Amino acid sequence: MTILVEPNTGCNLGCTYCYEEPDRQHSQADIDAEYDIEKIMDRLEQFSEKYSEVPSLFGGEPLLMRNEHIERIFEWIYEEYDLEGTSRYTRIQTNGTLIEDEHIEMFEKYRVNVGISCDGPPALNDLRLARSEVDGEMRDVTETMTERTLDAIDRLKKTDVSVGIITVLTTQNAGTDEKLEQLLDWMDDLTQHGIYGHFNPAIPYEDIQEDQSLSPERLKEVFLQSWEWFKDEPYHQWSPMTNYLNNLLGNHLKYCINDKCDPFNAAGAKVIKGDGATSGCGKTWASVGDGSAFLQGDSIGNEYNNTEERYEMLKQVPGAHTEGEEDQGGCKGCRYWNVCTGGCPAAGMDYDYRNRTRDCKAKYALYKQIEEDVRAMFPGIRLITDAPWDAPLADLTITNDVDIMPFAGMHHSQAEDPNVVGGSHDAPSVEEIAYRENGEK
Numbered sequence: 001m002t003i004l005v006e007p008n009t010g011c012n013l014g015c016t017y018c019y020e021e022p023d024r025q026h027s028q029a030d031i032d033a034e035y036d037i038e039k040i041m042d043r044l045e046q047f048s049e050k051y052s053e054v055p056s057l058f059g060g061e062p063l064l065m066r067n068e069h070i071e072r073i074f075e076w077i078y079e080e081y082d083l084e085g086t087s088r089y090t091r092i093q094t095n096g097t098l099i100e101d102e103h104i105e106m107f108e109k110y111r112v113n114v115g116i117s118c119d120g121p122p123a124l125n126d127l128r129l130a131r132s133e134v135d136g137e138m139r140d141v142t143e144t145m146t147e148r149t150l151d152a153i154d155r156l157k158k159t160d161v162s163v164g165i166i167t168v169l170t171t172q173n174a175g176t177d178e179k180l181e182q183l184l185d186w187m188d189d190l191t192q193h194g195i196y197g198h199f200n201p202a203i204p205y206e207d208i209q210e211d212q213s214l215s216p217e218r219l220k221e222v223f224l225q226s227w228e229w230f231k232d233e234p235y236h237q238w239s240p241m242t243n244y245l246n247n248l249l250g251n252h253l254k255y256c257i258n259d260k261c262d263p264f265n266a267a268g269a270k271v272i273k274g275d276g277a278t279s280g281c282g283k284t285w286a287s288v289g290d291g292s293a294f295l296q297g298d299s300i301g302n303e304y305n306n307t308e309e310r311y312e313m314l315k316q317v318p319g320a321h322t323e324g325e326e327d328q329g330g331c332k333g334c335r336y337w338n339v340c341t342g343g344c345p346a347a348g349m350d351y352d353y354r355n356r357t358r359d360c361k362a363k364y365a366l367y368k369q370i371e372e373d374v375r376a377m378f379p380g381i382r383l384i385t386d387a388p389w390d391a392p393l394a395d396l397t398i399t400n401d402v403d404i405m406p407f408a409g410m411h412h413s414q415a416e417d418p419n420v421v422g423g424s425h426d427a428p429s430v431e432e433i434a435y436r437e438n439g440e441k
Helices: 028-033 037-050 067-080 101-109 142-157 177-192 216-232 241-249 282-288 309-316 360-377 394-398 430-435
Strands: 003-006 090-094 112-117 131-134 137-140 163-169 196-201 270-273
Touching: 003 037, 037 067, 037 270, 067 090, 067 101, 101 112, 101 142, 112 142, 142 163, 163 177, 177 196, 177 216, 196 216, 196 241, 216 241, 216 360, 241 360
Parallel strands: 003 270, 090 112, 112 163, 163 196
Antiparallel strands: 131 137
């Protein structure tokens, strides 16, 4: 789970697929009126006494805050969570268009990992819409803003700041094989410089933006082609490919969408708003609300993700991979249940958060291909899928309390080259690990 400070600044871009409320503030006075730094700090103090996660700065666009307030938050996090000399860090998620030298100095000083939202080179980035008043007229400045983002990435390459990219997959950058090839070439250049990222498929909300979201069939093609790209070079680290591989190996479940999620009190993000109130993941606002933030967590005296109804229901309701029963939108019997758990409720099939994700076909196909390739390389390897589909592994792998010891069961006779792998024949079986009590190792 993640603590996010979202100061209600709005955004200087108008990405057409964005799940956040399209509240685009422009004047500094408007932005200043949307948040109270003292109330934000008070809530951070309360959270530090209750939760262990290191908070991050999110948005809208957080760099619309005054620089002195941004530094105040980062300095407090750095000192409160004793980040100096550790492997821990805080984060910021930004569109990158407003990054100044002063910001980069803060990132370096306070151990801030920078996530930048960018959907590819300018030709693929048109849905990150930007408009600005020029000579009394509103003009499209999308390409200019994209160049600013790419310039910020180039400047950050030359520093010690860790940078990651979030790319929203849409028809604009992955709708055809030609566009996808351009996107993958752009990603190749980033990964050669040690900058990695992950895909977020655009989610249509109640028939909105269907023409911009990839169909489940097209997303499947994109995932599979991206996996082939992933295998081409050792530096091609990008998710979900990297995460799915780690998930199958039992190396901790990655992505909040693989966790149990109560959309009315989501665990994926404990959000502190500009007035100090608390909320949850913005994607849930669109799926179960009216598109704007609603109170969750501490503001209503509740614990984040305090229910598991959706998770338990999906486990029992027949789905596409349930033998002998009609698909009713669930996950019963699915081979990849323990590395997916139904996906994000905001992307539920038929706009219903109670159903499994609309991206099920793509996710299943990618997991299946990764599993086949891994087993072809290591015939005796153990994966999460070697346990019964309904073994209680998800709870343990999410918290990193289980190690399936993937290579433990392998021995020389199972490998073409006996010098490649080895292991103990006395290692416990995956089933024993799956059913051990209290998560004891």
